[in-house]
Amino acid sequence: MKITLIYPGIGIAGFGKTKQFPLNGELQWIQHGLASIGVYAKREGHEVDLIDMRTLDSWEQFEKIITLKNPDVIGISVSYLDHKPALKAFEVIKTINPKIVTVAGGIFATVFPQELLKNDNINHVITGEGEITFTALLDALKKGESFPRISKGITPDLDSLPNIDRELFDYKRELNCYFAPWHPFPHVTMIAGRGCPYNCSYCQPAERSVFGRYFRIRSVENVIQELRDLRSKYDFKSITWWDDTFTVSPGWIYKFCDAYKKEGFNAEIAACSRADIICKNEEMIKRLSEVGLNWLVIGFESGNQRILDLLNKGTTVEQNYKAAEICKKHKIKIFATFMLGLPTETKEEAGDTIRMIKTIKPEYPSPFYFTPIPGTDVYDYCIKNGLLLREDPFEIGRTANFIPKIKGVDYKYLDTLTASLSPATLLSRIAKALFD
Ligand code: B12
Ligand code: SF4
Known part of the structure; x- marks a missing residue:
C-alpha cells in the first residue's frame, strides 16, 4: 500500500518560511511521532513517504503533490497549533480523490477525538500511540477488511520499535538547527x-x-x-x-x-x-x-x-x-x-x-x-x-x-x-x- 504521512506544522508561521529562518527549530526539527509511525509501517512492508507542509509554498502546491502521489492512505498528525491546516488538508485531499483513506492521530486526535469524528473528510481516528494500530489499519485495508472508525493505539514496547526514520523529513534541516x-x-x-x-x-x-x-x-x-x-x-x-x-x-x-x-x-x-x-x-x-x-x-x-x-x-x-x-x-x-x-x-x-x-x-x-x-x-x-x-x-x-x-x-x-x-x-x- 502507498502511504503518505503529513506534518501540517504551518499553524503559526504559514507556508514557505523554512529557508528564511534556518535557525528557527519549530520550522526545522523533525517530528518523532510521524518518523516512528512511518518506519514501523515500512518495516511491515508498506511504502511510506511524508509531506512536511512547512517546506511548501502554498495550498496549490499541496494539491499538486497530492494529485501526483495519489496514495492509498494519508495519515495526518493533528496538534492544537496545527489543527486548522490539518483539517484543511483533509478537505483538500478528499476533494482531489475521495477514495484516499484518511487517518488522524496525534495529541488533538487523542484528547478530543469527537471533534474529528464529526468531520466527514476523516475516515479513521487513532488515539494514543500510533505505530502498531496505524499499521494494523493498513494491513486491514490491504486485505479489504473493515477497521473501526475510532481506535485506541496499542502501547508499544519501546525497545521493540525500529529506530525512527529521520529521512522521511529533509533531515539536514535538523542537523543544522x-x-x-x-x-x-x-x-x-x-x-x-x-x-x-x-x-x-x-x-x-x-x-x-x-x-x-x-x-x-x-x-x-x-x-x-x-x-x-x-x-x-x-x-x-x-x-x-x-x-x-x-x-x-x-x-x-x-x-x-x-x-x-x-x-x-x-x-x-x-x-x-x-x-x-x-x-x-x-x-x-x-x-x-x-x-x-x-x-x-x-x-x-x-x-x-x-x-x-x-x-x-x-x-x-x-x-x-x-x-x-x-x-x-x-x-x-x-x-x-x-x-x-x-x-x-x-x-x-x-x-x-x-x-x-x-x-x-x-x-x-x-x-x-x-x-x-x-x-x-x-x-x-x-x-x-x-x-x-x-x-x-x-x-x-x-x-x-x-x-x-x-x-x-x-x-x-x-x-x-x-x-x-x-x-x-x-x-x-x-x-x-x-x-x-
Ligand atoms: C518536542 C516537542 C516540541 C517541539 C516540536 C518539534 C517537532 N517538530 O515535533 C517544539 C519545541 C517545536 C514544540 C512546540 C510546541 N509544543 Co511541544 N512538545 C514536544 C514534546 C516534548 C515531545 C514531542 C514528541 O516527539 N513526542 C514523542 C512522539 C513519539 O510522540 P507524538 O508526537 O505524540 O506521536 C505519537 C502519538 O501522538 C501518535 N501520533 C502522532 N501523530 C500521528 C499521526 C497519525 C496518523 C497517527 C495514527 C498517530 C499519530 O503516534 C505517535 C507515536 O506513538 C511533547 C511532549 C511529549 N512527550 O510528547 C511536547 C508537547 C507535544 N508540546 C506541547 C505544546 C503545547 C507545544 C506548543 C503549542 C508550544 C508553543 N510553541 O506554543 C508548540 C506546538 C507545536 C506544533 N506545531 O504543534 C504540549 C501539547 C499539549 C497539548 N495538550 O496539546 C506537549 C504535550 C508538552 C506538554 N507536556 O504540555 N514541542
Ligand atoms: S506533568 Fe510532567 S511533562 Fe508535564 S510539565 Fe509536569 S513534569 Fe513536565
Whole structure:
C-alpha cells in the first residue's frame, strides 16, 4: 500500500518560511511521532513517504503533490497549533480523490477525538500511540477488511520499535538547527522514554492521555545503538533530548552516562529536568555534566509557593533557587521557563517570579504569559470559570508570547514587570514572538 504521512506544522508561521529562518527549530526539527509511525509501517512492508507542509509554498502546491502521489492512505498528525491546516488538508485531499483513506492521530486526535469524528473528510481516528494500530489499519485495508472508525493505539514496547526514520523529513534541516543556544552542528534530537509520572495541572491529563500514566524508557543498550547509528551517518556534535523529564530515573542515567562515555561519544547535550529532581540528585547532575550535558531546560514556572501548589508542580521555591545553584556549580547553562498571568495570581506573586528570574539569572530566560492548553486541568478551570479570552476554545495560539490570554489578569502591569528584565530576556521575548 502507498502511504503518505503529513506534518501540517504551518499553524503559526504559514507556508514557505523554512529557508528564511534556518535557525528557527519549530520550522526545522523533525517530528518523532510521524518518523516512528512511518518506519514501523515500512518495516511491515508498506511504502511510506511524508509531506512536511512547512517546506511548501502554498495550498496549490499541496494539491499538486497530492494529485501526483495519489496514495492509498494519508495519515495526518493533528496538534492544537496545527489543527486548522490539518483539517484543511483533509478537505483538500478528499476533494482531489475521495477514495484516499484518511487517518488522524496525534495529541488533538487523542484528547478530543469527537471533534474529528464529526468531520466527514476523516475516515479513521487513532488515539494514543500510533505505530502498531496505524499499521494494523493498513494491513486491514490491504486485505479489504473493515477497521473501526475510532481506535485506541496499542502501547508499544519501546525497545521493540525500529529506530525512527529521520529521512522521511529533509533531515539536514535538523542537523543544522540547534535547540540550545550555540550548540555545535551537526545536531540531532533524541527521545529515550515516553510519559511522565508527574501531574502538573497546566500539562496533565492531556499528555498522559497519549502515553499512559506510567513513564517508560528504552533500555540504555537500545538508545546507545541508535546513537551509534546516528554517529556513523551524521557524526553529530550535539544532542537535544526531547524527553519531558530526561532525568526521572537516576539509575538509568548513571548507566547511560557510563555507556555513553565507554562508546566514546562526546557530543554536547541538552535535556529537560525538574528542580526537585536536580536537588535530590546532585551527583547525577555532576555525572551528566562530566559526559557533556551543558544545558538543562528547567520549568521553574513561578517564584511563589501558592502558585507552584496551584499548578500541582510538586516543587518548592527553595528547590528552584537551589537547583539553579547546582547547575551553576557544575557549569550547566539554564534554559529557564516561567509562567506569569495565571488564574488568581496576584501582583505580588507575579513579582516573586520576576525576582526569581533576576536572582537566578538563567543563561536563557523564557518567561511567558500563561496559555491554557486544551485537555489540561487548568484549561478546564478556565472554561468552567469563563476565563478564556479567545472565541475558539481549540485555538491556543503560541504559548511563547506576551499577548493577553485569560480574563482577570492585569497584562499592562505584567508588561511593566517584564520590561524590567535584562536585555537578554527581552531579546528572547522578541525572537520568540517573531511569528505572532
Ligand atoms: C518536542 C516537542 C516540541 C517541539 C516540536 C518539534 C517537532 N517538530 O515535533 C517544539 C519545541 C517545536 C514544540 C512546540 C510546541 N509544543 Co511541544 N512538545 C514536544 C514534546 C516534548 C515531545 C514531542 C514528541 O516527539 N513526542 C514523542 C512522539 C513519539 O510522540 P507524538 O508526537 O505524540 O506521536 C505519537 C502519538 O501522538 C501518535 N501520533 C502522532 N501523530 C500521528 C499521526 C497519525 C496518523 C497517527 C495514527 C498517530 C499519530 O503516534 C505517535 C507515536 O506513538 C511533547 C511532549 C511529549 N512527550 O510528547 C511536547 C508537547 C507535544 N508540546 C506541547 C505544546 C503545547 C507545544 C506548543 C503549542 C508550544 C508553543 N510553541 O506554543 C508548540 C506546538 C507545536 C506544533 N506545531 O504543534 C504540549 C501539547 C499539549 C497539548 N495538550 O496539546 C506537549 C504535550 C508538552 C506538554 N507536556 O504540555 N514541542
Ligand atoms: S510539565 Fe513536565 S513534569 Fe509536569 S506533568 Fe508535564 S511533562 Fe510532567
